[in-house]
Amino acid sequence: MSTTQAPLVDLKGVGKRFGAVRALDSVDLMFQAGECLGLIGHNGAGKSTLMHILAGTLRADSGALLMAGADVRSGYSVQVARQHGIRCVFQELSLCPNLTVAENTRLMCPALRGFGWRRRAGALIVASLDSIFPGHGISPSAVIADLPIGQRQMVEIARAFTCVDEHLALVILDEPTSSLDARVAEQLLRHVRRYVEGGGCVVLISHILGEMLATCDRIAVMSDGCVVEVRAANAFTHASLVESMGSMAKAQAASQVFVSKRDSQTPVVNQRPARQRNQQTVAAWAGEIVGLAGLAGQGQSQWLVHLLRERVAKGLPVALVAGDRQTDGIFNLWSIAENITISSLAALKRGALIDPAAEQSMAAQWQQRMGIRTPDMNSPILSLSGGNQQKALFARALASDSDLILMDDPMRGVDVGTKREVYAIIKDEASRGRTFIWYTTELEELDHCDHIYVFRDGQTVADMARDQLSEAQVLRSSFQEEVA
Amino acid sequence: MNAPQPMTLKPQPQASGAVTPAAARAVNRARLLRNALPAVSLIVLLATIFIMQPRAMSYMGMNLMLNLAVPIALATIAQMLIITVNDLDLSLGSFISFVACVAATLLNDHPLLGCLALVGCVAVYALLGALIHIRQLPAIVVTLGMSFIWVGGAVLLLPAPGGSAPQWLQALVKIKTPLLPFAVVMCVVLAVAVHLFLMRSTWGVVLRGAGGNPLAIAKAGWSLLKIKVTLYAMAGTFGVLSGLFLVGLTTSADANMALRYTLLSIAGVILGGGEFTGGRVSPVGAVLGALTLVLAGSLLSFIRISPDWQIGAQGAILILVLALRTAVNRLEARPT
Numbered sequence: 001m002s003t004t005q006a007p008l009v010d011l012k013g014v015g016k017r018f019g020a021v022r023a024l025d026s027v028d029l030m031f032q033a034g035e036c037l038g039l040i041g042h043n044g045a046g047k048s049t050l051m052h053i054l055a056g057t058l059r060a061d062s063g064a065l066l067m068a069g070a071d072v073r074s075g076y077s078v079q080v081a082r083q084h085g086i087r088c089v090f091q092e093l094s095l096c097p098n099l100t101v102a103e104n105t106r107l108m109c110p111a112l113r114g115f116g117w118r119r120r121a122g123a124l125i126v127a128s129l130d131s132i133f134p135g136h137g138i139s140p141s142a143v144i145a146d147l148p149i150g151q152r153q154m155v156e157i158a159r160a161f162t163c164v165d166e167h168l169a170l171v172i173l174d175e176p177t178s179s180l181d182a183r184v185a186e187q188l189l190r191h192v193r194r195y196v197e198g199g200g201c202v203v204l205i206s207h208i209l210g211e212m213l214a215t216c217d218r219i220a221v222m223s224d225g226c227v228v229e230v231r232a233a234n235a236f237t238h239a240s241l242v243e244s245m246g247s248m249a250k251a252q253a254a255s256q257v258f259v260s261k262r263d264s265q266t267p268v269v270n271q272r273p274a275r276q277r278n279q280q281t282v283a284a285w286a287g288e289i290v291g292l293a294g295l296a297g298q299g300q301s302q303w304l305v306h307l308l309r310e311r312v313a314k315g316l317p318v319a320l321v322a323g324d325r326q327t328d329g330i331f332n333l334w335s336i337a338e339n340i341t342i343s344s345l346a347a348l349k350r351g352a353l354i355d356p357a358a359e360q361s362m363a364a365q366w367q368q369r370m371g372i373r374t375p376d377m378n379s380p381i382l383s384l385s386g387g388n389q390q391k392a393l394f395a396r397a398l399a400s401d402s403d404l405i406l407m408d409d410p411m412r413g414v415d416v417g418t419k420r421e422v423y424a425i426i427k428d429e430a431s432r433g434r435t436f437i438w439y440t441t442e443l444e445e446l447d448h449c450d451h452i453y454v455f456r457d458g459q460t461v462a463d464m465a466r467d468q469l470s471e472a473q474v475l476r477s478s479f480q481e482e483v484a
Numbered sequence: 485m486n487a488p489q490p491m492t493l494k495p496q497p498q499a500s501g502a503v504t505p506a507a508a509r510a511v512n513r514a515r516l517l518r519n520a521l522p523a524v525s526l527i528v529l530l531a532t533i534f535i536m537q538p539r540a541m542s543y544m545g546m547n548l549m550l551n552l553a554v555p556i557a558l559a560t561i562a563q564m565l566i567i568t569v570n571d572l573d574l575s576l577g578s579f580i581s582f583v584a585c586v587a588a589t590l591l592n593d594h595p596l597l598g599c600l601a602l603v604g605c606v607a608v609y610a611l612l613g614a615l616i617h618i619r620q621l622p623a624i625v626v627t628l629g630m631s632f633i634w635v636g637g638a639v640l641l642l643p644a645p646g647g648s649a650p651q652w653l654q655a656l657v658k659i660k661t662p663l664l665p666f667a668v669v670m671c672v673v674l675a676v677a678v679h680l681f682l683m684r685s686t687w688g689v690v691l692r693g694a695g696g697n698p699l700a701i702a703k704a705g706w707s708l709l710k711i712k713v714t715l716y717a718m719a720g721t722f723g724v725l726s727g728l729f730l731v732g733l734t735t736s737a738d739a740n741m742a743l744r745y746t747l748l749s750i751a752g753v754i755l756g757g758g759e760f761t762g763g764r765v766s767p768v769g770a771v772l773g774a775l776t777l778v779l780a781g782s783l784l785s786f787i788r789i790s791p792d793w794q795i796g797a798q799g800a801i802l803i804l805v806l807a808l809r810t811a812v813n814r815l816e817a818r819p820t
Contacts, residue, residue: 057703078705094703096696098763103689107704113686146515 006069008033008169008201009054009086014063016049019386021415023049025225026063031170036192036202038216038233040209041245042475043296043441045222047205048090051172054203055088056081085169087160089176093152097145101125101155104144111164128158132191133184153179157188161195170201177206189215207295207479209238221245242475258467261288261450268404268435271310273303275458282453282460284435286403289426291449292439294478296409299458300439304406307437311404319343319397323409323439329393330381337363337377339392343400366395371421387418394422398429405429407438411445423448443471454478514815521812522756522772525805529779537786543665550667551733553778554657555580557671558726559745560752560774561678561767562719567753568682568695569715570761571616571623575631576723577746579605581739582634583727588647588737595650602724609720613712631746638739645738649731657732671771678767691715695763752777755805776805 009031016024024046031037031054039047052058053065056078064071067084081088087108095104102122106112112121122140129136133154144152153176160171173192177185192202192215206212212219213233221229221244229244236244267283282303284290292300304320311318322329331339341348341359348358363377370391374384381389390410397405411419427448430436438449446452452469454462454477462477533549534541540549559576566573583605591598612630616623659666682688694701694711702708726745731737754760755776756769780801784794 078703082705090703094697094700096693096700096763098696099689099693103693106686106689107693107701107706117686118684 007031008067009084010064010066011050011054012064012066014050014053014060014065016046016053016058016061019415023225024053024060027222027225027227029220029227029230031201031203033169033201034196034199035217036196036204036215038212038219039203039205039222040207040212040219040241041222042443042478045245046225047222048174049225050222051088051090051174051203051205054081054170055086055090055172057088082166085167086172087168087170088172088174089157089160090174093156095144095152095156095159098143100141100143101138101147102140104155105140105159105162108159109162109164109166111166124162124164125155125158128162129154132158132161133187149179150181150184154184161191168200170203171195172203172205174205175207176204177208177211185211209241209479213238213241242472242479245475258450258465260465261285269307269437271303271307273299273455273459274306275299277459280460280463282437284404284437284451286435287430287433288450289430289436289438289448291446291452292437292455293443293446293452293474294455294461296441298455298478300455301408302458303455304408304437304439308406316404317400317402318404318406319400319402321393321397321405321407321410323407323412325386325389325393330389332382334381335378336367336372336374336381336384336392339381340366340377340395340399343396343402347401362399366399369398370395370425387414390414391418391422394425398425403433404435404437407436407440409439409441411440411442443474446474514812517815518757518809518812519766519769521805521809522766522769522776525755525808526772526776526779529776529783533779533783533786536783540782540786546668547665549782550665550671550775550778552730553667553775554670554674555726555730555733555742556745556748556752556778557674557771557774558722558729559742559749560756560770561674562722562726563749564753564756564758564765564767564770565682565715565719565722566623567750567758567760568692568763568765569698569712570695570763571627572750572760573627573719574624574746575627575629575634576719576749577743578631578634578638579720579723580727580730580742580745581737582638582641583724584731584734584737584741585638585642585647585739587653587728587731588649589641591653592648592650602728605724606717606720609723610713610717613714613716614709616716617709617712635739635743642737642739645736645741647737649735649737653728653732654735657729671775675768675771678771682765682767692763692765695761695765748774748777751802755802757809777802 007030011027011029011031013026013028014024015022015026023044027046027050029037029050039050041047049058053060056076059076060073063073065073065076072080072084096107099107102118102125105121105125106117109121109124112124126138126140129138136151136154138147138151138155144155147155157173157176160173161168176188180188189211192204196202196217204212204216213236216233219231219233219236219241220227221241223245262285267285268288270281270283272279272281282290282292292303294300308318308320331342334342337359340363344362345354348354348362350358360377366372367374367377372384372388372391372395374388381392384392394410397407411422414422423445426436426438438445440446446469447466449469450466452462452464452466452474453460454464454474456478462473464473537545539545559580563573563576583602586598586601586605590601612626615621616626657666661669682691690701690706691711691714694706694708698708701711727742730742734741752773753765753770754773756766756771756773758765758770758773777798780798781794784797789797
């Protein structure tokens with residue numbers, strides 16, 4: 001790489017916090033014209049946060065964004081980013097489903113106006129689609145809602161590469177190939193190379209290692225909110241990439257001796273994921289903590305929900321601790337006590353009505369057990385901090401009579417102190433014979449599990465007991481590797 | 485540098501390749517059918533009326549039947565603008581009654597003050613839009629509250645039915661246009677004008693986009709606040725026009741005169757092919773839907789259904805048309 005040229009964008013010591021969670025910790029990264037920079041790392045490593053900051057949709061708390069030598073961090077916004085020629089294709093689609101392809105193009109190009117703008121926008125997006133995905137077969141007058149997900153992704157990508165009277169310097173592609181088939185993905189990567197050779201800059205995020213190694217010039221590895229390694233792509237191999245992602249070198253906590261609980265005859269749960277193509281099942285024995293690992297969105301939550309539905313349909317006891325507490329966890333307008341006791345109402349009944357005294361005593365008991373920090377369990381749940389709300393959700397599941405507890409990435413956005421307290425309670429409950437199935441996106445949480453299944457593409461691809469657990473092994477299974 | 489090399493084949497849950505032409509044609513046909521449904525229901529209704537009462541097929545007959553169509557069509561357009569951003573205005577009927585009362589009292593006695601009051605009404609709507617967006621309040625609750633305020637204001641202005649619409653307003657709504665009745669001309673102009681603005685102009689695209697995917701619109705650098713304020717202010721303007729037109733026709737006002745417009749306008753939007761969420765609206769359809777509702781009332785009088793049953797029968801017609809649309813939607817969903 002020639003460094004004679006000034007970098008397009010130079011990030012210096014960029015940091016970002018979400019409440020108690022540090023998402024980015026002083027990131028230094030340089031983006032050069034005429035190169036494709038790969039960004040790789042496990043979930044929560046900070047890739048998406050960094051890209052949102054670069055695209056102007058999130059604000060950095062500290063550090064500097066240097067563009068053409070000037071710091072633009074204060075007052076940086078989507079508009080400023082666009083003025084500097086930065087475009088972004090985010091993971092979640094940002095097209096309006098009720099508008100046509102041409103109309104969606106116009107949303108990004110305010111310069112298209114006046115009589116005949118629709119025709120011009122259509123011509124523009126078709127030209128872009130033609131150059132990136134020859135033979136795409138997408139009409140500019142098609143309504144987005146009618147297109148299959150793959151074609152929507154193609155439109156979204158093509159739209160990022162169109163411009164009218166604006167300069168285009170840097171395009172961020174966040175998991176662009178995740179919903180494209182192999183042929184179309186290859187067309188895209190070829191276009192990325194063409195674009196980069198023409199002097200543009202592309203930031204590529206992907207969890208397919210072969211794609212990254214073949215397309216990128218430089219690869220930056222992120223871990224725990226830091227860039228831990230930046231090297232030329234040809235200096236990396238599959239193995240060294242995986243290795244550098246898990247560089248949180250920490251002493252193996254091998255203090256306790258691992259004893260498998262898989263001795264009794266029948267497992268509590270033994271179920272094949274819906275998309276599994278072989279006979280591999282995910283199983284859990286009584287008293288076991290089973291971890292579901294892998295990258296986010298690889299079918300772990302769907303498997304948990306499927307299991308939950310099946311148990312409920314059969315009338316078997318089961319409880320779920322939701323990770324996304326705003327959407328499917330807490331009842332916003334209820335008190336803390338009501339939020340905890342909702343799963344145990346059958347046990348609190350006196351006649352046909354709820355016994356308020358029993359409800360209060362159950363709430364008080366779990367306040368003490370979970371250490372929920374509040375002066376009054378009857379105050380609204382929203383008066384608690386995020387971590388304490390999550391504790392209340394744990395209390396709800398644990399207070400029920402269910403011996404199987406499912407956890408859907410429950411520690412999202414929870415501070416370290418709370419996490420430690422909850423880990424201890426989970427272990428304690430497991431030793432009393434309860435079974436936990438724990439989907440987590442944080443690698444270190446797997447250390448608390450007795451048995452780990454790694455998910456990829458809706459299937460479980462690795463199955464290991466705690467004594468065989470290694471971070472490298474989990475990462476290797478999570479990231480797709482080239483077979484050939 | 486690394487040259488691009490062929491990737492390994494990935495398992496693919498959904499086919500992302502080109503849709504087969506046959507499937508695309510089927511989707512297009514179903515969509516065409518759905519877009520044509522409001523027009524078809526109106527034509528069927530009109531044909532039934534003409535068969536039962538051939539005298540209605542004249543300038544005079546049409547004028548009589550569609551007399552009250554214009555204020556309802558204006559109210560439907562106002563409601564549609566609110567539905568564009570996934571909100572619902574439950575105060576529209578009482579707002580229109582309030583405007584009618586203002587027109588029959590203040591506007592007649594003190595024209596300048598009356599005009600100011602009407603401009604103030606539009607400003608209140610714009611503020612409501614801002615409030616709903618900034619505080620993230622449910623529009624239904626805010627407008628439900630506002631409906632009591634509008635009715636209260638109307639009763640204060642006009643405790644008993646009465647007042648008198650300004651002469652110029654009465655003259656305006658009774659214009660005789662050649663060939664087609666004024667009401668029909670007004671409806672066509674209204675439908676075409678709003679269609680051009682909302683469906684064909686670049687502003688319209690942004691406004692509708694805010695209903696389809698507000699996050700994407702914000703990410704593209706547009707202000708959702710401005711969008712909501714614009715739509716609410718426009719809805720207020722059409723509400724004012726509806727009230728003025730109504731009082732011009734009736735010549736005097738009453739604090740409760742337009743209360744049923746709230747539900748009529750919502751029904752009109754939905755009959756016209758609009759949906760409550762997702763920014764899917766159609767101005768032409770909304771006007772057609774409003775006309776359908778007005779004519780349904782006429783049809784029921786022609787077949788001598790007692791007024792006691794008319795509201796129920798109107799509801800039955802509504803259910804019939806919506807059932808048809810659901811059937812068409814199923815047809816559309818099948819090939820994909």
